[in-house]
Amino acid sequence: MSRKHPIKVTPFRRKVYLALLKVPVGYVTTYALLGKAIGCRSPRAIGQALRGNPFAPRVPCHRVIATDFSLGGFSGHRSGPQIARKRRMLEAEGLRFDADGCVALSERWRVIAPRV
């Protein structure tokens, strides 16, 4: 939508998207865990791949949060209304958040590593 040229789906991105499909409704993963699942040691590369996710929302990029349980980014932004939307989507799937915007302590069992 926001890009002029379609983004090339490289083998790396393909792996990211396929692994993400293994995260069920009601669960979330992190950039680092998702990376480890596909043998990538750079969480930033994961974020960059998701940034241009051409299969949204079929590939649930909103289920990827940061290791410190904060929300990370969404749709190219790290704060603002886009992040609020990401939070609402997750709340609709059963997650709850603390006032500081992190996943509530009682909900952290929902953070999983996708099995590949």
Next chain:
DNA sequence: TACAAGCAATAGT
């Protein structure tokens, strides 16, 4: 093909 710069992060200091 080669090189530089950027990115939705994270660990260490």
Next chain:
DNA sequence: ACTATTGCTTGTA
């Protein structure tokens, strides 16, 4: 809070 490091993409030549 700040810096270094990370791996992959994208742009420029």
